[in-house]
Amino acid sequence: MAKTIDDKLITRESNPSATIRNNLIPLKIGIFIWRVLRKRIATKEELDRRGIDLDTLLCPICNDVVESVDHAIYSCKSAKEIWSGILKWWNLPLPLSSTLEEMIKCSCIATKNSRKKKVWQAIVWVTCYLIWKSRNLKVFKKDGWATSKIISEIQVKSFEWIKNRSRNSSMSWHHWLTSPTSSCALGASFDPG
Numbered sequence: 001m002a003k004t005i006d007d008k009l010i011t012r013e014s015n016p017s018a019t020i021r022n023n024l025i026p027l028k029i030g031i032f033i034w035r036v037l038r039k040r041i042a043t044k045e046e047l048d049r050r051g052i053d054l055d056t057l058l059c060p061i062c063n064d065v066v067e068s069v070d071h072a073i074y075s076c077k078s079a080k081e082i083w084s085g086i087l088k089w090w091n092l093p094l095p096l097s098s099t100l101e102e103m104i105k106c107s108c109i110a111t112k113n114s115r116k117k118k119v120w121q122a123i124v125w126v127t128c129y130l131i132w133k134s135r136n137l138k139v140f141k142k143d144g145w146a147t148s149k150i151i152s153e154i155q156v157k158s159f160e161w162i163k164n165r166s167r168n169s170s171m172s173w174h175h176w177l178t179s180p181t182s183s184c185a186l187g188a189s190f191d192p193g
């Protein structure tokens, strides 16, 4: 059902080039982020706006707040725990951004190293994608919500994707886990702030 509704939301804008790109990760993630920025994912608030009748608009994970796009992927307590783990892994302060849009656009990261910036952007996008996917698995397949498992999945997937798409990459898994900022980039040190 989620897939059908997602499809409905996306087909209204049937421009095949409607995406944003980061060539370190699969195109499907750029498409997803493009939809997130335009509020074209099937959260309860967006379904309600499109005239779909629902019993409740509350977030199915915390049952406390209307499920908006920002809430589902960024400000829900369940999502914040994931973001907090990812920021800790990257040794970045919390909170980094006040809104999902700001986070996606990475306006909060100041670094002269464009490779690092691009890798960080990839991590942010993959995190959004896997938080949304995990929410759907919990809601529709009744899977559990395990913060540490989701964080691990983000680390594994981003490593595989980025390593496979990087030329002459000598990235090691151990280095990626323990010091992602130095493992992803050559040269200049990471400078958050």
Ligand SMILES: [Zn+2]
Residues within 6 Å of the ligand: 059, 060, 061, 062, 063, 064, 065, 071, 076, 077, 078
């Ligand atoms: Zn919530």
